[in-house]
Amino acid sequence: MSFFLNYLIQAEIFSVMALSTNLLVGIIGIFSVSQAAIFGVGAYTVALLLLSKMLGFPAAIVVAVVLCAALNIVLALPSLRVAGDYFVVTSFGCQLVATAIFINWSQLTGGASGLVGIPTPAIFGYSTDEPAAFACVSTVILAISCLGFWLLMRSPFGRIVHAIRQDELAVAAAGKDVLRAKVSVAAVSGAFAGMAGGLYATYLSFIDPTSFDIGVSIIILTMLVVGGARTLAGSLVGPFLLLALPHGLDLIELSPTIVGPMRQLIYGALLIAFMMFRPQGIAGQRL
C-alpha cells in the first residue's frame, strides 16, 4: 500500500509541475528549461520556513507560491525580447545560476548536502505523517491546479494565450495586451511550481541541489512531451507514466548502480521515440 501511495504522491507532485510547464512551454510558447529552478525555490522556501518554525505549512505554501510567481515573471522577462532558440539558451543560463546558488549559498540551503529533517505538513492541527494523509494533501493540491488550468483554458484569456503562441504580432494587431498575458501565465506557472516544490520538500523531508538541476527540468519536459502538450490529460498521463517506470524498476531485483543509469536511458530513449514517432504525445498536441 505504501509503495503505491509513494508512487501516487510523487506522480501528483510532478503532475502539478507538468501543468506549470504546460502553461509556460506548451500553451503560451515560452520554451523554458529552468522549470526545476522554480520548483527548487518553492521547495527550499517551504523547507526553510518549516525548519525555522516561522510559519505553518499552509502559510509557507502561500509564501512559496507568491515568491515563485514573482521569480518566474523575472525569469520569463527575457522572452519579451528574445524568442525561440535564444530563449532556451537564456533559460538554460537561469537554471545554471539557480543550481549554483542552491549549492553555494550553504548557510541558507545547506549546500551540496542539502536540508534534512523537513517536517511533514500539519494542516490545522492534523499531522500528515502517514502516507495516506499526505496523499490527501497532494491530491487536493493537484485537484486545485487542474481546476485552475481548466478554468484558464476555457476562458477568453485562454484563447488569447493560445493565440500568442501562434502569432504574437497578430494578437498585438487585435489590440490585446501581449505583455500582460505573458506575465500572467508566467505568474500562474510559477505559483504551480511553488506548490509542487513545497509538497516535494515536505514529502521527502530531504532536499538537495540535485533534485532541482537541469536534469530534472529535462525530465519534466519529457513528461510533457510523452503525455502530450496543451491538454490537461497530457499533464497527468506523462508524470504518472514516467514515474511508473522507476517504480517498476524498483520491483525488479536490480542493483542500485544499474537502476539509476537505466532510468536515464529509458527517459532519453522515450523522449527521442516520441519526438520522432508521436510528437503530439499520448493525449496532447505537438509541442
Place this chain on the structure above:
Amino acid sequence: MKDYLTVNKVSKHFGGLQALQQSTFAIERHKTTCLVGPNGAGKTTLFNVITGFEQPDEGEIRFDGKLLNGLSPREVIGEGIARTFQNLRVFEEMTVVDNVMVYLNDDEATGPLDALFRPFHTQAALRRKRAAALGFLREVNLLHKADDIVRNLSFGQQKLLCIARALATGAELLLLDEPTSGLSQSALTAMVETVQKLREQGRTLLVVEHNTRIVRRIADEIVFLHEGRTMAQGEPDKIMSDPKLAEIYFGGVV
C-alpha cells in the same frame, strides 16, 4: 472632408532602401480608397507605419485629427484602425470563431483572475463573446465554418476570416492588405462581394489592390504610390486614364 486619415510627408527607410519618400495623401470617411502601385511601391510599409508596426522617420499621420506617430499597434487599434495582413496571420490551430473572439472589442473578463476567481461571470462573458463573434462570421458568410479548425479552411475562407476579425475590433477604418491576391475565381467573387457590402454599409476602407478591374468596381478614390512617393490621388477613371501612371504600373505595355 478629406481629412479622416491624413498622411503628411511620411518617409521611412530600411538601411539603404527608401521605402516611403514624403508620401502624402488623405482619405475621406465612408469611402473606399484603393492604394495601387507596382510591387515595392511601399504600400505595405505604409500600412505598417499607419498601424504602429513601424514608426515613420519623418512626417506625421493623423486619424480624425489625432496624431498617430509613436503609438503601438495596440494603441492604434484603440483609436479605431484595424488591419489585415497580406500573409493572413491567422491562428491556424484554433477554431474560426475563436480567432474572431481574440479580435473582439470586448475586454470584459479577459484576464486570468476573472477566469480563476469569477468562473461563472467569465463563462457568461464567453457565451456573449461567442454570439458576437458568430455575428461577424455571418457578415462574411463563414458562419457554417465557425467551429472548424482554421488550418482546414481554404485560402479564400481564411482571407474572409481576416475580414471578420478586423470587423470584430469595432474599428471605424479598415486597412485591407491585398484581400483578393491569390484567390480562385469563386473565392475572388465572394471577397469582392464582401468588400462591396462593407462599402455599402458606409465603412471607411483603405485597400491595397493590384487587379485594376476590381479597383474600378470597389474604389471611390485611388492613391497611386510609386517608389515610396504618392504620384497621384483622385477618382478611378481619372487616375486610370492617365497614360503616365499606366506606363509606370504596366511597365510601358498599355
